[in-house]
Amino acid sequence: MAEINQGVRETVNSQATHAFTHTLSRAAISALTPIAAVLVALAFGAALLSLNGFNGSDVVTVMVFGSFQDMRSVGEILLKATPLILIGAGLCVAFRCSIWNIGAEGQLYVGAIAATLVGTSIDGLSVWVHAPLVMLAGALAGAAWAGIAGYLKVRFQASEIVTTIMLNYIALILTSYLVTGPMRDASAAYPQSARLVREAWTPRLVTDLRLHIGILVAVILAVGLYIFLRRSSRGFALRVVGLNPHAARYAGMNVARNVMIAICISGAMAGLAGAFEVAGVTRRLYQNISPGYGFEGIAVALLAGNNPLAAILSGGLFATLRSGSEVLQITSQVPQVLVLVIQGIVILSVVAFAKLRDVLRIVA
Incomplete structure (x- = not known):
């Protein structure tokens, strides 16, 4: 009997050790692959600069560390990180449900339009009412x-990849039409809307900086979405639908409802990002209000492994690279086209290593 008990204990200990090792290896893969993606991208960027007659080390010394020169530079990074964190965290929810929302750019623009309408057409409200109302309008529109x-x-089984891409074009064309027509500021020389009333502006964190409270909202919402996915029954249902919709339907889950919830959450986060751009940065609507935040948010979500909490870090990283690209272009006289190529290399590296991470997780 003692020998049997000893054998059982050894078996249990062996299984526990194997489970711990398996969990540890998966955690190591999740942590190391994003770092490897960035390092490989920077190495290729350095080689590209060297081949074109520039100093390859500028990729690190200027593009990365050069972005942290002073508080103003840090504030600009956090300002750029705000929409990236919002969009990236929202897309994490959609991707977890296997909904490939490629339309965050268009949802950002629609959110910016709605925020502008509320911010310019209503007057007499306090900032504590008007500013949140602008944010709510942007989120609902997105x-x-x-x-x-x-x-x-869910109704016609149309591919969300195709429809969201098409909706991007419609949103951009709609924005151009509005700022050159019905919403155009007659006193302005360029296509733009009227200025939002001051009560609709997003309050700034520091008076001398452009950084506003949107960064705090972005972080709080990212944490909230992480808790939603990991700790709520609805979040569990979204993840099950993403893993196997047929099994989810067999278990009694409403697949169509969960798909709608997932894509609407991601759209709301993108629309909120558009509202913050209008009310917190530009104060009015322009034709090209986004430099591509919606598309870059996809890379943010992939680098985060579809984890809204990790999207805070990956959003900060991409904001650093975006700010660093501007510094690199100014201080090292690197052509804008070359800077854009380096940014593209970073995104391609992130996507490739995200796929590699999934493969390694299966093997582990």
Whole structure:
């Protein structure tokens, strides 16, 4: 009997050790692959600069560390990180449900349009009412715009990849039409809307910087979405639908409802990012209000491994690279085209290593 008990204990200990080792290896893979992706991208960027007659080390010394010169530089990084964190965290929810929302750029623009309408057409409210109302309008507009693609998917099985891409073009064309027509400021020389009333502006964190409270909202919402996915029954349902919709349906889960919830959450986060750009940065609507935050948010989500909490770090990283690209272009006289190529290399590296991470997780 003692020998049997000893054998059982050894078996249990062996299984526990194997489970711990398996968990540890998966955690190491999740932590190391994003770092490897960035390092490989920077190495290729350095080689590209060297081949074109520039100093390759500028990729690190200027593009990365050069972005942290003073508080103003750090503030600009956090300002750029705000929409990236919002969009990236929202896309993490959609991707977890296997909904490939490629329309965050269009949802950002629609959110910016709604925020501008609320910020310019209403007057007499206090900042504590008007500013949140602008944010709410942007989030609802983004969710509604994403909901179009979600409805087409659940009702007609239309690919959300195709529909969200098409909706991007519609949103951009709609923005151009509005700022050159119905919403154009007649006193302005360039296509733009009227200026938002001051009560609709997003309050700034530091008076002398452009950084506003949006960065705090972005971090709080990212943490909230992480808790939602990991600790709530609805978040569990979204993840199950993403893993196997047939099994989810067999278990009694409403697949269509969960798909709509996931894509609308991601759309709301993108629309909120657009509202913050209008109310916190530009104060009015322009034709090209986004430098591509919606598309870059996809890379943010992939680098984060579809983890909204990790999207805070990956959003900060991409904001650093974006700010560093501007510094690199100014201080090292690197052509803008070459800077854009380096940014593209970073995104390609992130996507490639994200796929490699999934393969390694399966093997581990």
